[in-house]
Amino acid sequence: MASDATVIPSESKLQLYSYFRSSCAWRVRIALNLKELKYEYKAVNLLKGEQFSPEFAKLNPLNMVPALVDGDIVIIDSLAIIMYLEEKHPQHPLLPQDLHRKAINFQAANIVCSSIQPFQNLSVLNYIGQKINSDEKLVWAQYHITKGFAALEKLLKPFSGRYATGDDVFLADLFLAPQLHTAINRFKVDMTEFPLLFRLDEAYNKLPAFLAAMPDAQPDAVKP
Structure with missing residues (x-):
């Protein structure tokens, strides 16, 4: 396991x-940035x-990424990591003060994760x-992505501004950005029905902050 690559000294x-x-790790990278x-x-x-x-x-023990280590503290879930960072480092708040919009952010994040x-x-x-065949993998992924996207499109429409829940970047955006990029570029999802x-x-x-968190910008990225 490569362990000496450093994003920032x-x-x-x-x-x-x-x-x-x-x-999942991508979301955390955005939050850190x-x-x-x-x-x-x-x-x-x-x-x-x-x-x-x-x-x-x-x-x-789940054998998944991400994992964040902060001294003696280890956190292994992306949402838990982001909420930990939010509590410990209040700069650039990731949740709005408005309770309704805060709830919408949690709902959007939960739909994605x-x-x-x-x-x-x-x-x-x-x-x-x-168990089935390799051709079914793309069909399976596209089905579940489009089902979730249909819900997100309706959920966010009354609250969106420049970003998912207004004119500031919040929690929902951290979860949406990697999911949208992956759906469009990896799983070739047709976004015609999801203009928002x-x-x-x-x-x-x-x-x-989002561009710096992109897969191609990471030290372990596989170069074409």
């Missing part, structure tokens, strides 16, 4: 165990099975390919 204790393509927190990037190659190494299993992303997870797609989400994807592609 850092005196902080923060270490992020990440895989460049992981949308928005809050201007220095961290050491610890690459975990999921394709090589490094998540099952004894070293990593001590940090995350529980109703979309798990169904396109590498282990799930590999299982579908083994498509517009948001274009908006995210102009934000420095």
Whole structure:
């Protein structure tokens, strides 16, 4: 497991165990960038099975990324990590003060992390390919993505501004950006029926904190 790649030279204790393509780790990278927190990037190659190494299993018994280490504290879920960062580092708040919009942010994040992303997870797609056939993997992923996108399009329409829930970047945007990019570029989802989400994807592609978190910008990215 590569462990010496560094995003930003850092005196902080923060270490992020990440895989460049992981949308879950991607969300956390955006949060760290928005809050201007220095961290050491610890690459975990999921394709090589490094998540099952004894070293990593001590940090995350689920054998998944991300994992954030802050001194003696280890957090292994992307939402939990982001909420931890939000509590500890209040700069650039990731939740609005308005209770209704705050709830919408949690709902949007939950749709992505529980109703979309798990169904396109590498282990799930590999299982579908083994149990049925490889052609079904794309169909399976597209079905669950478009189902979730239909809900998000309706949920966010009354609240959207420049971004998902207004003119400021909040929690929902951190979850949407990796999901939209992956859906469009990896799973070739037709965005015709989702004009709001498509517009948001274009908006995210102009934000420095989001661009710096993109897979191709990570030290473990596979170069074409």
